[in-house]
Amino acid sequence: MTISVGDRLPDATFIKPTANGPEPVTTEEFFKGRKVALFSVPGAFTPTCSVKHLPGFVDKIDAFKDKGIDEVACTAVNDAFVLGAWEQANDASGKVTMLADGNASFAKAIGLEMDNSSYGMGVRGQRYAMIVNDGVVEALDVEAPGEFKVSSAEHVLEQL
Template sequence: MTIAPGDTIPDVQLKLASADGAKDVSTKELFASGRSVLFGVPGAFTPTCSNNHLPGFVENRDAIGARGVERVVVVAVNDHHVMAAWARFAGAEGKIEFLADGNGEFVRALGLDVDLAKAGMGVRSQRFSMIIEDGVVKELNSGDAPGQAEISGAARILEQL
């Protein structure tokens, strides 16, 4: 079952990538208080994720923050080494937090996993975005066509904030 507005974020232990290395985090604790934006991508360094989805959030980070959002987090079914490298490559360190869901446990718990085995990618995250307040989903956006990041993009989040 897919998570929906009004639902609480599930508690999964993941790795938060940073320049100082990986930090173990509980998703329940990470999103427990305040207002956050979480967006999910099929994979770090993939074309749409790197050229469209992530850059929109990096470019609009200040505008999102000005609307009361304390943290912007991206999650992908990649390991923390890849997520840290992607943060550096994208110039997003210190702007966006990079959450590594290496085994896909979190996106599976959200009901936002997708089987991309036919493309040689295995189980990954659907492309999505959400607004979370005090651990509860307030808005959920998913359903982008392959190669698109409009429904789940930063512009949509700004409209909802």
């Protein structure tokens, strides 16, 4: 079953890349008492993700803060080391928090995984954006396969 607006995020653990190395953080810990814009990319260092998706959120971080978003986070089915390197390569440090979902546990738990085996990428998370308020999904926009429209920073900002 796919997560919907009004649903509480399931219990899951992400791995955050930090200066001290990878650190686990649960959905309960990360989203509690805060309003978070969470977006998912199929993979770090992939074309659309690197050229459009992440840079849009990095460039518009102040606009998100002005609209009451406490934190902007990105999740991908990559390990924390890859997401940490991607964060550095895109000047996202201190702007977008990376949440590694290396085993696709979160993507599967919310029903937004996809099988990219035909591209040699295995199971990945779909491209989407959601607004999560204190652990509850307030808005959710999932892209159609191959699309990049409704999960863009611009579209999310228009929804706030």
